Amino acid sequence: MSDNVKINVNGLQIESEPNKLLIEACEDSGIHIPRFCWHKRLDPVGMCRMCLVEVETPRGKMLVPSCTTEVSDEMVVDTESEIVKKAQEGVLEFLLINHPLDCPICDKAGECPLQDQTMAYGPGESRFVEEKRHFEKPIPISEIILLDRERCILCARCTRFSDEISGDPLIEFIQRGNKTEVNTFPNEPFKSYFSGNTVQICPVGALTSTSYRFKARPWDLKSTRSTCNGCSMGCSIELNSSQNKMLRILGVDNEHTNQGWLCDRGRYNFEYLNSDQRIKAPLKKTEGNREETTLQDVYSDLSKIIEDRSNKITFLLGSNLTNEEFTSFNEFSNKLGNNDNSIYLNEDILFKGFFDENIENAKIEDLNKSDAIIIWAEDLKETLPVLYLRVRQAVKNGVKLVVFGHTNSTLADISDVYFGGETVSNNFEIVKDISKLKEIKEHIKDKNVTAILGKASPNQSDQSLEKLFSYLKDNSNLKLLNAFNGGNSFGAFQTLGSVKGNREFSSEISKETTDLLFVVGADPVGKSIFSSNIKNIIDEIPTVVALDLFIHETSELADYIVPTSSTLGEKEGTFTNIEFRTSRIDKLIPSPGQALSDWEFISGLSNFCKFEGMSESLKDLNNKSFDSFALDTKPTFDNLDKPRNLDGIINTSVPNINTTDESIEFSDSFYVGKKLYGDKVTERHSKSISLLGSSQFIEGSESTFEKYKLNSGKCILVQENIEITVSYKINPSLPDSLIFFPKNRRNMNKLDFSKNIQILPSHSMEVLNVN
Amino acid sequence: MKETILLTKHMRENPEDSHLIESYEKSNGYTTAKKTLLGSSPEKVLEEIKASNIRGRGGAGFPTGVKWGFLAENEERYLVINADESEPGTFKDRILLERDPHQLIEGIIITCFAANIKNAFIYIRGEYAKPARRVQSAVEQAYQNGYLGKNIFGSEMDLDLVVHLGAGAYICGEETALLNSLEGRRGEPRLKPPYFPAVKGLYMKPTLVNNVETISSVPWIIENTGEEYNKLGVEGSTGTRIFSLSGHVNVPGNYEIEMGSTFGDFVETLGGGIRNNKKVKAYIPGGASAPWFRGDQLNIKMTIDDVANNNSMLGSGAVVMMDQDTNLVNAAKSIVSFFAHESCGQCTPCREGTTWLEMILDRVASGRGRTSDLELLLDICDNISPGLSWPPKMTTICPLGPSAVSPITSLMKDFREEVESMIPTKVLL
Amino acid sequence: MSWDDKLIKQAKKIVKIYPQKRSALGPLLHLAQSKDGYISDDSVSVISELVGITEVQVKSVSTFYSMYKQEPTGKYLLSVCKSISCEINNSNSIIDVVKDFTGLSNNETDEEGLFTFEAVECIGACGGAPAIQVNYETVEGLSTENTLNLCEWLKNETPDLVVADELQNKFGGTKSFDWAISDNSGTTGSVPGFQTLNTTKDKK
């Protein structure tokens, strides 16, 4: 680049983009300046003073913090002078005088910048003979985070993260001067979906997670880079294990996707891997009893059924498979002569999406580059949390935000325009003429717009979204992200010949059409809003095979259960995110017992059936998954493992989502959606997450609940012979009469939303409980 | 020497009611503002201020005209009067607030006219309850008379003025900390760059921050011209200044004088000499942040530059005299402990260093010092203010941290024996 | 919300004075203190709603400033200055008198809730050192004897309104400067007396 500036650092000439911070410019050229408070993704505060360097000015050499000083042309910098060294030693000594000497029991030891820099720059001996500052040793500030104020060096990373990035400033500096501490408000825990990031960026062991506490030493850790499959954001992660146990997940700074951040579900929903409830051997049901069997036995039974079948063989696949596994099922299904028509994705609300050669698929980084962002989708904070952070970031950088109706209430708070109940009906229809909405026009007319569109609720019709889409398309320079959020759903779109969802499954499949059903990594009986339908289907179908990690409401109905490996650290493959960026899934730990990857199972079964022309290896499947792409941009393992491709490779394609738009009729006043923490079997077996997702509730506006005469904070949901006690939360942004049901919370799937649900006040039962 | 009475004229001539608008108007108050708004131009006012060569009275001594000239163009701009006066030894703004609030308001009106500002604030330290009451009443009277609000004096100009009460934090005197405080945040100084108030100030909008005394001088300058003002005092320190004299003097108080005479002259004549005819052991020439002078340095001239050339500062104009019997270790400890208490806590060297210094001085003062403490004290100071030179180099965001270094370097440079004498001799066991 | 309507109305009026809501945080904290003598968690919640920030953000600000008390204060907040000019004018002996009389150490409040004692940094009364503030009403030129008299008088008379001029006339000495006309407005509690806060009154 021609407009780069040249600066002189320690006698060396280096180049940098203008306006870069000195510390970053030096870092880019391999000159490391020590620091504590500075973090690339946070606004600089220049508080710790560790990064001081000398810069020549008209008034002579000056000590300046390199983390707050921008480079300018011909700047002359010394990062190693005597004065600089003395200042750094001084800062270190100051930080250490009140820092406890508890490294031997500190989680951060071994990867602690304070410890490292003390070795590198620190004074040998303490000159501080006074008493150190004391605080009560670690105090829990949420169900999963502990705070040890004695260790805190007041770098403001956690407070800045919470305020600037996640937008829930629940942790702050208290007191001033030498008494300053970081803390939460009494009785107001650090309840943030993103709290784990503060643990990761805390430069000392002041913030620790209960999940990792005392579990390991960094020097014992094995690690690898992978991709989170918790939602379709595709955050880059580092997996850490010790003695073959997964112990920790860290966010990796991938500029294009998560920029280092993770949501707490992505970070802590791995504890299930170590659960002793994992299935370890194949199980077979004979006369109602489940017994251990061998894989060979399963193959042999299934091959007979496959041979003798008179009907179809159907697949219901979870979204957490790798691209290679989807390809393997696709191949297998084709081999069975199914013509692409018998694979279903375990997603309730698949809509057709807006994929077509004429509409440009947005990249996540486009959010930051557009003039405006338009959102109408399920709550991003709950379903694509790190995308939510990226939207926030864009807004902070001045991008305008327009939010449509009811679901994205937190983003509505920071939006420039919000279209609530007057524009969007309780059934998620736009009730006004969009072209007459002045407020939106000024932000989009001939501007660069990135839209995030998806079904806000299952009862929203495709047409209502299409109306908005075509308006945006006609009036702006539009790029679009289709807000499907289930794990590797974009991988499925890309690799499966055709995709349908649970709605189609429950109306198309029966014992008349299907002899054999594979349910793979999916628990629709436990989780789908079509749960009761699907249960009936599974009960009827002659043979059902479940490939899964756990026994749950669906797998327990199966005739065969085959234990499989988790996509989190137990297998290799690739993952494709919401912007069609494909990145690596890597293996770090062995699978329990006889668990095997789904593709290995299919490969074994194919071999047993003597099918020919099937992919033999993972590498074959990987190549086959991306058949149609040009060679150099094919996300093959070889390509992805090249250093320049570690952040993934984008390749868009037009998927064939073969769904119908039969609208699901909900009772007018309900809508359902996911909350970040749910009741999936993996979540139930991850302690940290199960703590966070244990409450059951519904949401509505104050006036809505007044109509039901609720007043005790709890209510009872009644439908036929089902009774569920839940609490009700006031969500002021919901329009009158609209009630939200979190469908992934325990028991909620028992309710049939197409039928009436009574909401009754709960009378306190405690009084009767004399015992 | 004699006082030169400009700023304190009205209050002296009207001791009974100088704070009331009726009295101020009787002394031709507000006529300058009225004339200016109806007949002058912002450029003209700025010219006069520049011609006066007045330098800010808040401590840093920055030329006021230059500062006004820096104010960035914007629809929204603000004026904030720094009435946080908390530097130990200083009580000059207090008299201007308490006894002549309308002079300040008139200064504000003229300043806002010159800088095209529609919103002004007076940030008064919370402990100044009575001065704040007086100012608040004065503001209300000014509104009633149409001197604040819409179409002031029937001109085109609108101005709103809010009196805002601080809550006990010296650091809020630092202009960017003050702005944070006024925004309802912790009073932590902002980074300069990029937050120069004249460009990114209150609510990130261009903002003028000026001291009470600076703005109180504006009506006189405009009425009598900058040229006349410039004739008073000496080059580089023009006009009059109110000095707060305290410590072991016979007649402590506020004195308005032209800069240029010696500290010795000042103390002997206006201050009535040192109590009980004692000698001066050391004195502080410009508030607690300033390095001390010895008793044999009383012939230094009271100008910004003379004091600076002698490695200290005229600062806030607070002169504190310490007689021959003063325990200077205790005095230094009092000052260091002030800065430790008032550190905002952002910068590691200030937060940790000042408290550490306080702890060591406390040990020394109570007879538990060690010989090594002397070097330790200086080395800690060096880590807060590298080189221990004047003006101080800083490892910190704002000058508060380095201010705590002043009394210790003074002590060590000129009174080392006194400190050493407090270290118990080692008992051999 | 547990502030009564009158207080909420007053608070909302204060919020309106400023171009941005958050600027009202400081005055609202003073208001909270005038209600309870300290910043209660409950007030923090009320204020957080009024200015639209989280509770811990309010707490963060309130604990930064030494005049916002985190614990209940007595009817009379006795703040003795210990900064340099007072220090070299024997403020220590004044502190000792107050401590002895009240039986309190620094930042303590007596059980009756009558006195809170604190040794504070410079209160801008250096010319009249040593000095004290009673509920932020300044008394200058103290002697140890007059300090004791002042404490006793407060204890016996328990005036509802503390007026600087009255205390100065009764117990003060050398002043920083001539206060000129005597003033009869004063402070109603352990917050500064200030019109906007309704914490000042005129003594009849």
Ligand SMILES: Cc1cc2nc3c(=O)[nH]c(=O)nc-3n(C[C@H](O)[C@H](O)[C@H](O)COP(=O)(O)O)c2cc1C
């Ligand atoms: C730690 C610190 C405390 C300060 N306290 C005050 C103060 O109490 N009053 C004041 O007017 N200026 C104070 N200043 C100076 C202000 O930052 C600023 O320079 C001044 O208000 C500008 O006004 P002037 O140009 O009229 O002097 C302080 C500066 C520092 C660094």
Ligand code: SF4
């Ligand atoms: S030097 Fe001290 S007071 Fe100034 S910003 Fe740093 S910590 Fe705060």
Ligand code: FES
């Ligand atoms: S890294 Fe620059 S001051 Fe902390």
